[in-house]
Amino acid sequence: MAWTRRSVPWAWCLLAAAFSTSALAVEPLRVGMELSYPPFEMTDPNGKPAGVSVKLAEALAAHLGRPVVIENIAFDGLIPALKAGHVDCVISSMTATAERAKSIAFSEPYLKTGLALLIAERSPVHSAADLDASGRVVAVKQGTTGQQWAATSLKQARVLVLDTESAAVLEVIQGRADAFVYDSMSVYTNHKKQPAKTRAALAPFREESWAVGIRQGNDALRQQVNDFLEKFRADGGFDKLGDEFLAEQKAYFKEHAIPFYF
């Protein structure tokens, strides 16, 4: 029949291709992050993932000899995605908390930072101690440690839970929220963009450290990540990242004795 004679050579080709790719194929390392947190997780002008965490992910994947795939997932969906197996690990400036550790496993921390406040210009608030009073409105982002802190620590203030960092910042700038509880890095960056309308209380009122999220039970990967982080730090990889992306912040924070270091 005509179709067998013409298609058989094609069939052999396909089979050969399948064999060769499966023999050479290594499973890609799927890394989940929310690409809306410059300069750690962001997109470049062409829309491709860029930033500190992306570089870290690429270095990790190279260390493991696997190709890297970045999955852009909303922050409060990262842990569910990890649990469901859509990604192998989460590198998204995620704080390792006891609460989160019930659901996923964390690597050793790779960055120390803390919760800080972006305060509205006209607000009477000056520090975290001023926040829990009736009449105060505090903005947090869905799924962050800021939200967790607010849920446990703020009894009288009204808590606004927004989906995005930009929405929370807008609330502060427009004077509808007294403060935005977020990590000191982003508070600094946002304050610099709107110096007239905001004040920044950068000294962290609660220290936190970021780690790589890994599925519970995946001890092999966890060990590999910890090994990688040790090596990366020793080789000065973090210093290079700091210089490349965070030079200004590093200088400012050092000047003001605010803890921030890899």
Add this chain to the structure above:
Amino acid sequence: MNLVIHGLVQRFVDPRSGAQATVLDGLDLITGDIQALVLVGPSGGGKSTLLRILAGLDAPAAGTVAFDGEPLPNGEDALIGYRRTVGTVFQAYNLFPHLTAMQNLLLPLVHVHGLTEAAARDRIREPLERFGLAGHAHKRPAELSGGQKQRVAILRALIVRPQRLFLDEPTSALDPEMAGEVLDMIGELKAAGTQFVLVTHEMGFARRVADEIAFIADGECPALAAPEKFFAGCGEPRVVSFLERTRRV
């Protein structure tokens, strides 16, 4: 009633194309002192347009109309008042479908003429019986036959005690049996002395019930005569050919 019409003009503008059509072109019509005037003529000749003006629904572009020496009022507000003194029945869709027949009858009495509901029901009771509609009063129009609907519509026009009735082809949408019911009712009204202007295609009925018949065609009234003279042709060629066509049916 004595109807005098001079130079009546009516135009319609097609809302989409903006084109103007002159439907009544300087129509003149003078009746004697009669009870029942019947308008006949070819479709599109202007009969319904004329009736709507006589009933106070549309204001003409030009011309005068007077019943018994009293001209029709100008302006929508005055026309509303005029409409309350007359009754009009259309070919279809007279009754309001969301109300029962009884509610349809009560509505003008209560909301337009200010009767209490009790007084209104009193007034309706006897005519309702007389015209055999009492058993259907609780039904909605959807449950009534075409003939019953038209008869209720005529009744609704009657109970406000109008000076005269205007009926625009009341039987054209009905089958012959139901048309008969309605025509009988109109016949009874004639016998009872009610004044009316009727537009109809029913030539036999027109002959029986009219005091004068007006022929309306091409926006004018070329002939007006008592029934015998009319059906003899009145010497007007358009009437003759019209009668010939209708006789063939």
Add this chain to the structure above:
Amino acid sequence: MPRWLAHLIVFALFAAVAGWAFASLDMTWNWGVVWEYRWAFWRGWWMTLGLALAALLASSMIGLAAAVMLRSHFPLVEAVARIYVEVIRGTPLLVQLLVGWYVVAAALHVGTEYRTAVGVLVLALFSGAYMAEIFRGGLDAIPKAQVDSARAIGLTRWQAFRLVILPQAVRIVLPAVAGQLVSLIKDSSLLSVLSIGEFTFAARNVNSATYSTLESYLPLAAGYLALTLPLSALSRWLERRFRYEAA
């Protein structure tokens, strides 16, 4: 086989397939969180119902006004209504909420206490545009002869609208309006983006606190169905009832 039985069997089949799919996911389930946070769910559910009803009321009035304006003979009046309907129906509700709160309300210096009010207003304006078309269709469906008949018995324009046109139009559009209420209930979930404490907001917060996504979102879906299924049934019943009458 009676219709309800057929519906029940098919639904049970779907539920069984879904259940098997979930079970095969190899996840540790943590249903305790649903119970733990039940008050958050409960409050949020009532908030959604309240918001939807408030928006329905407001959007009905807006929609009726817009429908009347759409049929107006004055070009300016018709233009205002037409632009409103086209712009609102042509943009996503999410965009309208964000622009409404972060641009319009901010420019007017509306404080944070009015968050829920602004949310309901935007939702009402959104739904109102669809209601306008529903009502316009209803008004157009009434034969012009009805207006003639009303005028002929001497009713003023306002009386004719109130006693003849409106009652008929309401009967015609009632099923579509019930359907719009169903849409409102579902669309109200977007108000969570303005941190308004309705049902979806509650579920997202539970998820953020406990990382139990399916366990927080499945009750969410069930809660919405509890609101929309009776309404859909009501809408179908209304449709059957008024189709007979309008004959």
